[in-house]
Amino acid sequence: MSNITTKTIGKYALLLSFFYGIAILLNLLVKHYIAGTSDYILKSVLFTMPVGILFLLNIITAFVIYKDIKKLNVNAKYAILLTIFYRPIGVLLFLLYVITKELNEKSVPQ
Secondary structure (H helix, E strand, C coil), rough: CCCCHHHHHHHHHHHHHHHHHHHHHHHHHHHHHCCCCHHHHHHHHHHHHHHHHHHHHHHHHHHHHHHHHHHHHHCHHHHHHHHHCCHHHHHHHHHHHHHHHHHHHHHHCC
């Protein structure tokens, strides 16, 4: 694999790890605050807040993928859509597009 592909894989591995750390921390904080409150409205807000934040993280990841699609000139529009709904599969699809592009460039004689 080329240096660009290796850097891209490392970049998204770190991004996914960082966002999963945020998700775990958020779930722990929500559990802590839910245990300490008896207000029904506050509990319902605390239950729905992680879903919104995780969706926001998915959109951030999709934006990063979009920037890399433009930079690497990869045709991976479905990876952006998939990333919005489920981040790991979208990132995996994008990385497969990047690796496939690299392999196609190496196999074409010049």
